[in-house]
Amino acid sequence: MLSSAVVAQETQILRVGMSGGYFPFTFVKKDVLQGFEVDVMNAVAVEAGLDIEFKTMSFSGLVGALDSGRIDTIANQITITPEREAKFAFTEPYVYDGAQVVVRKGNDEIAGIDDLRGRIVAVNLGSNFEQLLRELAFADEVEIKTYESNIAQDTALGRVDAFVMDRVSSAQLIQESPLPLMLAGKPFSEIRNALPFRNDEAGIAQRDRINAALITLRKNGTLAEISEKWFGTDITSPE
Incomplete structure (x- = not known):
């Protein structure tokens, strides 16, 4: 029996969890989910050739949803820590x-x-x-x-x-x-923020695919453009 993560990958859908209440990263205005995270993930989906499905929930429930396979990753400014690195497969930092x-x-x-x-x-x-x-x-x-x-x-x-x-x-x-x-x-x-994936074969494969897209978007200036739109400066580069 295929795991929910494998099924999601085979159908080319990336399920992204976020709170929808963390302005200006992810928030709802006039019933529209928007923000820096939303723009970044939409750009990642286009670059990686994926459809994207946003799922909003309380911040405290996001990790549990990732653990249980209800979402594939979290786009809510998740900081890389030693404890989280031991549990999840992270992309390169994008903030x-x-x-x-x-x-x-x-x-x-x-x-x-x-x-x-x-x-x-x-x-x-x-x-x-x-x-x-x-x-x-x-x-x-x-x-x-x-x-x-x-x-x-x-x-x-x-x-x-x-x-x-x-x-x-x-x-x-x-x-x-x-x-x-x-x-x-x-x-x-x-603080270095990145996208966490489950640390199993399917999750690592997803991570690698999304990571490649993030690298391309950094190189071609898309991440910087999105950052300038929301913050007036580039928060996506360590320099």
């Missing part, structure tokens, strides 16, 4: 970023990561930022709160002292949102 502290505008007490001692800091549930904070030398002095959403709103309202998110999303959020927020210092950790 290079850094962890960023964000505070309420006018907060001159927090100028970066070193000022989070004794503070309440919010992170998105399931993101890599909680682990980054727990690896700090003074982690026991930081109170971490995990959220499904509203970390920016609670920071602006003073319910938490700061939140940590990737710098690209933080800058975009500050630019688009009416909330009084600002970046605090420079990014404190390099």
